[in-house]
Amino acid sequence: MTILISAAFDSGNIRPTAIADTQVTLEIVRDRESDFYQWFHFRALGVRGRAVSYAIANAGGSAFPGGWENYRPCWSEDRVTWRRVADSHYADGVLRFTHEAKGDAVWFAYFAPYSMERHDDCVARIAARPGVGLASLGQTLDGREMDCLTLGDGPKQVWLYARQHPGESMAEWWMEGALEALTDAADPIARSLRHKATFHIVPNMNPDGSFRGHLRTNAVGVNLNREWHQPTADRSPEVLCVRNAMDASGVDFAMDVHGDEAIAAVFLAGFEGIPSLSERQSALYARYQDALVARTPDFQKAKGYGTTPKGRANLAMSTNQLAERFGCVAMTLEMPFKDNDDLPDAEFGWSPERSMRLGRDCLGALHDIIEEL
Numbered sequence: 451m452t453i454l455i456s457a458a459f460d461s462g463n464i465r466p467t468a469i470a471d472t473q474v475t476l477e478i479v480r481d482r483e484s485d486f487y488q489w490f491h492f493r494a495l496g497v498r499g500r501a502v503s504y505a506i507a508n509a510g511g512s513a514f515p516g517g518w519e520n521y522r523p524c525w526s527e528d529r530v531t532w533r534r535v536a537d538s539h540y541a542d543g544v545l546r547f548t549h550e551a552k553g554d555a556v557w558f559a560y561f562a563p564y565s566m567e568r569h570d571d572c573v574a575r576i577a578a579r580p581g582v583g584l585a586s587l588g589q590t591l592d593g594r595e596m597d598c599l600t601l602g603d604g605p606k607q608v609w610l611y612a613r614q615h616p617g618e619s620m621a622e623w624w625m626e627g628a629l630e631a632l633t634d635a636a637d638p639i640a641r642s643l644r645h646k647a648t649f650h651i652v653p654n655m656n657p658d659g660s661f662r663g664h665l666r667t668n669a670v671g672v673n674l675n676r677e678w679h680q681p682t683a684d685r686s687p688e689v690l691c692v693r694n695a696m697d698a699s700g701v702d703f704a705m706d707v708h709g710d711e712a713i714a715a716v717f718l719a720g721f722e723g724i725p726s727l728s729e730r731q732s733a734l735y736a737r738y739q740d741a742l743v744a745r746t747p748d749f750q751k752a753k754g755y756g757t758t759p760k761g762r763a764n765l766a767m768s769t770n771q772l773a774e775r776f777g778c779v780a781m782t783l784e785m786p787f788k789d790n791d792d793l794p795d796a797e798f799g800w801s802p803e804r805s806m807r808l809g810r811d812c813l814g815a816l817h818d819i820i821e822e823l
């Protein structure tokens with residue numbers, strides 16, 4: 451029986467180039483109107499009981515080839531539980547792995563997918579809870595709404611937004627964890643936060659790219675996290691409408707949630723290079739990092755990106771733009787595609803469950819500093 455490979459579904463991405471018995475050769479498809487690619491998500495059918503070898507032949511040309519070192523793809527036979535393949539290696543620009551399925555079909559993905567269907571379900575569930583508002587801040591180029599959930603009635607303006615880079619699906623798993631925590635009527639931290647702050651939450655900044663199976667860009671190949679200085683309706687309406695809403699509300703604290711392809715750790719990136727950097731901002735950012743270290747051993751400060759010298763920040767990136775624009779505390783949270791190497795899990799690697807738990811812990815750390823914002 452010939453193995454059938456397909457990816458024509460929500461967040462799917464792959465192109466089979468050769469299928470010979472149990473040897474499957476594949477390519478990841480570029481984001482539309484862009485050279486970026488790394489996200490993959492596909493189904494293999496006709497694989498029951500067969501030891502199938504998969505090769506992603508163009509892995510070496512992807513956006514972050516360092517992401518394939520010590521990386522293991524995610525697989526699922528029920529599209530609910532995603533485990534890591536046991537046997538995977540990257541050499542000569544090709545990612546190879548093998549898998550023997552128990553059933554007829556198996557799904558593989560770069561990380562456990564977070565579909566637009568799940569997004570819609572999550573938004574509907576959270577919006578139905580007491581005290582939660584749902585609005586659209588604008589429309590995407592493909593005509594999707596930019597969902598924003600609001601809750602709380604306190605004076606501090608808190609913005610949480612995720613998935614500017616659509617292939618970083620862990621970012622929306624984080625959002626689901628944060629939203630569940632914030633709407634948990636029995637959670638004392640959530641109750642206190644909702645009294646002290648007003649939350650504006652955009653669970654998915656890039657729904658078009660998410661549905662299209664993109665890694666890094668929207669429907670016209672634009673990296674949204676390089677648009678925050680000058681967003682336009684033609685190229686980046688997603689950023690334009692969110693930034694306008696931020697201008698209307700003001701911002702005291704902002705977190706932009708991402709995933710990192712190469713670094714096997716959870717870390718934060720700040721705004722050290724902005725021209726108007728204040729001691730108050732720097733001190734509060736440091737306080738937040740220490741609060742998160744105290745909350746969870748899945749977070750650390752040793753590994754991460756280097757800091758930019760003062761005045762050299764790229765103000766097209768959201769964290770820098772917001773810290774400069776509002777004088778607020780802004781940060782970019784990065785979770786791994788691989789695992790947290792300090793606390794590894796051989797079966798699941800970094801996972802949806804760990805992303806959701808981190809969402810809850812990040813809110814706990816926010817509660818530790820919110821009076822000082």
Ligand code: ZN
Binds near residue numbers: 618708709
């Ligand atoms: Zn990112």
